[in-house]
Amino acid sequence: MTIDNIIVKCKVCSDIFTPTRPMQKVCSPACAMQHARAQSEKKQAKAQAAERKAVRLKLQALQTKPWLVKKAQAAFNAFIRARDVGKPCISCGRPLGAEPNTYDCGHYRSVGSAPHMRFVEENAHGQCKRCNNHLGGNHVEYRKWLIQRVGLQEVERIERDQVPRRYTKEGLIELARHYRQAARKLRSEHEA
Ligand SMILES: [Zn+2]
Ligand SMILES: [Zn+2]
DSSP states (O other), X not given: OOGGGOOEEOTTTOOEEOOSSTTOOOSSHHHHHHHHHHHHHHHHHXXXXXXXXXXXXXXXXXXXXXXXXXXXXXXXXXHHHHHTTTSBOTTTOOXXXXXXXXXXXXXXXXXXXXXXXXXXXXXXXXXXXXXXXXXXXXXXXXXXXXXXXXXXXXXXXXXXXXXXXXXXXXXXXXXXXXXXXHHHHHHHHHHO
């Protein structure tokens, strides 16, 4: 069988042609050029996709659990501050004011000694910076005011709470998203 008996469909224009050399995939120089261009575009797209994937993996590697915990904590704390706008400081009773970034989110059971309580809303309240930073959380007074706000039963429930809470990376990302959204909603409600 000679090559003349073979007919091939051009890869580019789909015309039927008889190849003049083996492995010929296109019918003409014009189609050959277009074929080459398409191949190189394909190669480029593949390289770009690989690069994007590498960037994504690098980002994921940077998102360590401690980093995600920090992010989620910041979102949670901002939510607590937005929730408690206009309320008195949880441990000295002084008005917190209308600007949530001028006071802190103070944990009753501290994040340091009770990390499982770090995202428990009942355990966190708007607290003036003086009480939070300078008076070490002002714990005794915190308890008195907390009882007034949520009742003794609830305070004792918080004090007893030893439920372990484990967070996956995805869970932490979701938590941060949830509290960012909730804080935004609260702020827009306050402004309305
Ligand atoms: Zn062709
Ligand atoms: Zn205070």
